[in-house]
Amino acid sequence: GQSLEQPSEVTAVEGAIVQINCTYQTSGFYGLSWYQQHDGGAPTFLSYNALDGLEETGRFSSFLSRSDSYGYLLLQELQMKDSASYFCAVRDGYSTLTFGKGTMLLVSP
Amino acid sequence: GAGVSQSPSNKVTEKGKDVELRCDPISGHTALYWYRQSLGQGLEFLIYFQGNSAPDKSGLPSDRFSAERTGGSVSTLTIQRTQQEDSAVYLCASSLVGQGESYGYTFGSGTRLTVV
Numbered sequence: 040g041q042s043l044e045q046p047s048e049v050t051a052v053e054g055a056i057v058q059i060n061c062t063y064q065t066s067g068f069y070g071l072s073w074y075q076q077h078d079g080g081a082p083t084f085l086s087y088n089a090l091d092g093l094e095e096t097g098r099f100s101s102f103l104s105r106s107d108s109y110g111y112l113l114l115q116e117l118q119m120k121d122s123a124s125y126f127c128a129v130r131d132g133y134s135t136l137t138f139g140k141g142t143m144l145l146v147s148p
Numbered sequence: 149g150a151g152v153s154q155s156p157s158n159k160v161t162e163k164g165k166d167v168e169l170r171c172d173p174i175s176g177h178t179a180l181y182w183y184r185q186s187l188g189q190g191l192e193f194l195i196y197f198q199g200n201s202a203p204d205k206s207g208l209p210s211d212r213f214s215a216e217r218t219g220g221s222v223s224t225l226t227i228q229r230t231q232q233e234d235s236a237v238y239l240c241a242s243s244l245v246g247q248g249e250s251y252g253y254t255f256g257s258g259t260r261l262t263v264v
Contacts, residue, residue, distance in 0.1 A: 043190075072252060081152075081239070082191070084252025126190060135181065135204065136253065140190040 041065040041131050043139035050145045051117050059112045059142045061127035069130040071103050071110045076141070077123045085112070085125075114144070122146045150174075152256035154240050160262045161230055169225040169259045173242030180223050181253065182215060183239045191239065197223060198245065230263045237261070 043063045051057040061071065070089040074082040088094055088103035088110060100113040114121055124143050128136040153172040161167050173180050182194040193207035197217045208214070212230075217223040227234055237260050241253035 074252070081255040081257045082241075082253075083255070087252065128191075135193050135196050135207075136191075137193065138183075138191040 041129065041137045043127055043129060043137065045125075045127055045139045045142045047140070048143045048145065050147065052147050053117055053119060055117050056113065056115050057117060057144065059114075059125050059127075059144070061110050061112075061139060063108050063110075063127070063129050063139075065108075065129050065131035065137070067131040068105065068108075071101070072128045072130075072136065073099075073101055073112045074126045074128060074138075075123050076126065082126065117146050119146050119148070152240055152242055152254050154238075154256035154259050156259055157257065158260045158262075160264060163232060163263055164229055166226065166228045167230055167261065169227075169238050169240075169261070171223045171225070171240030171256060173221065173223070173240070174254055175221075176244070177242035177254070178220065178245045179243045180217060181241045181243075182223070182225050183241065184236045185239055185258070186236045194225070194238075227261075230261075232263045235261055235263045 045061045072087045073085040075085050076082040086101040088101050091103055091105055093102045098115045103110040124141040126138050126141045128138045130136050155170045178199045180197040183191040185191050195215045196204040212228045215225045237258040239255050239258045241255040243253045
């Protein structure tokens with residue numbers, strides 16, 4: 040089977056930097072993805088890492104270490120609108136994703 | 149369409165009744181997925197359709213759940229004899245073949261099912 044572990048909740052203040060970690064155990068591995076979901080909304084795709092290293096997209100960056108079965112999402116210059124749930128997901132088979140239980144990020148003024 | 153459309157957005161049903169949930173994926177997306185999200189939980193995979201291939205039904209929790217996809221486009225998820233534990237948000241997503249990872253899934257806003 041497969042499992043993903045991520046913190047249930049993270050808090051930070053506006054303008055700060057926050058890191059959301061994700062560790063995974065899967066029988067196969069084809070990449071780590073991150074999704075954002077605002078309360079009551081649809082999950083939206085943020086990033087994808089297939090290879091080790093850091094991928095940067097604006098204020099968001101995602102990191103992967105396959106040897107450590109570990110990745111993280113880094114959010115810089117936090118804004119109130121970043122308050123949401125963040126899910127890591129792995130593809131360990133043909134095409135479907137297995138998601139973690141999500142990390143709720145609370146950004147305060 | 150511009151996005152993934154799901155209907156109804158909310159559904160309240162009595163225990164034991166059958167329900168049908170509809171998903172209209174992005175035009176041209178050959179891959180379609182159904183996930184279920186219970187309150188405060190992650191997304192649980194249910195079923196995956198890819199073109200004309202046999203669907204991957206490995207995530208369906210019981211034989212009360214079934215899904216079909218007609219003409220490679222619209223999909224319907226059917227839950228028979230609903231139970232209270234079926235209450236959840238049912239999410240549909242679509243993606244391009246071979247690009248499901250690098251471009252991500254596009255999710256609909258979901259159907260919130262409440263079984264009373």
